[in-house]
Amino acid sequence: MDFDVLIVGAGSAGLSAALTLGRCRRRVLLADGGAPRNAPSPAVHGFLTRDGVQPAKLLALGREQLAPYPTVEVHELKITKLHKLAHGFRAEGTTDQGHAWAGTANRVLLATGVDDVLPALPGFRELWGTGVLHCPYCHGYEVRDQPLAVYGRGKAAVGLALLLTNWSQDIVVVTDGPGHLTDYGRQRLRQHHIGLRQEPVARLVGGPGGTLRCIEFTDGSYLERTAVFLHAPQEQRSALAADLGALITSKGAVWVDKNAQTSIPGLYAAGDTTPGQQQALIAAAEGSKAAICLNEALTKEQVMQHKRTAC
Known part of the structure; x- marks a missing residue:
């Protein structure tokens, strides 16, 4: 596999997950598909130590803090298709230059968010x-x-x-x-x-x-x-989960279990993509939690593979 984890979406949830996984020394690709939902807002509020920061500035700080971690790559990349493999996933997309891209990952974390209608x-x-x-x-x-x-x-x-x-x-x-x-x-x-x-x-x-x-x-x-x-209706920014057949709730959110995993094994989700309250700080926390669950799942898999090899 090219990466341990492919993170689709570089908002608060995606950046937070990438940071945690980088500290776990996981090979991570963070695919930034464009401006976040809160881009028109003049400020992010209620985010501890960053109350009142501009949305773009918050994301810039997050990307800067990923720089010391050599196993984390961040690219302007829109993922358009996921294929479930026997072990892991194959992803397809386009770069910011319009070039086709493809790669593989053991796990995928969707942090693509929602759009307000x-x-x-x-x-x-x-x-x-x-x-x-x-x-x-x-x-x-x-x-x-x-x-x-x-x-x-x-x-x-x-x-x-x-x-x-x-x-x-x-x-x-x-x-x-x-x-x-x-x-x-x-x-x-x-x-x-x-x-x-x-x-x-x-x-x-x-x-x-x-x-x-x-x-x-x-x-x-x-x-x-x-x-x-107003409480505007929302729709998923990405159809990746639905296209793979993942369970979607009656309110249009991507269902996840207590470990942030969707109904598709190996496919995780965090942030506004999933059910619950929507706030930048909450999304960041969910991204970190998902990353911990991902790392522990990968570690368990590696230990079992090592045990089989040793036997």
Whole structure:
């Protein structure tokens, strides 16, 4: 095999896994397939010792800290196909120059992340990461005590609005048409003085620096807000796991066991690719955990091979 471990994805999870495996003296290829999900955000928050760092800077620091480990290679490489072999995997892809690439690895770790599927309305994509936000834990403090909106419907919108009351007392749920709210849900909004607007939305109007100025409705009225939060649907950035037949959860995440291994033996996953909370620090921790599990699995395999050879 060309490598012990091929890591697909060079965000927080992938970099963290590469660091741990490099310290285990494993032969690692880290395939960087492009900008991470949080690239539009001005800063990463809640990351111990790096609170407020720009996403690109955090990744640059991670790559710099891989340099002392001679067994770790980092390449601009988009993996497009994985083939399960009798022992290990064969990977195919393209380099940043557009050249075909192929290689083999004993194990593969997917850290490819997800993409957010935003509403097809003007302003959502343009203000994503600045005036349109997904995570109160990542961005709530920066818009504290300001007028906020929650875009969404049903139980999820009510839950997000209630969560935001820790950061602001001026919150309006915007359902963009019928909100499908239960009587209990409406009661909870009233109890916490959370407003409700059910008119169809026309667009978001931005202000300086990518901030949100207001939400404009199709009837011509508007609602001034500093930011709008939403739980956008997500889809996997890579189909590699699904193409191999790995188990995908009902929410579209790649299922993993307690050792970060998917339903395909030898194929691991970490970070936003897998179920659970999504935050850069959590992704980094999951990458490190997956790397430890990978190293122990490889060590066990090597010990067994040595035992068979000795016999």
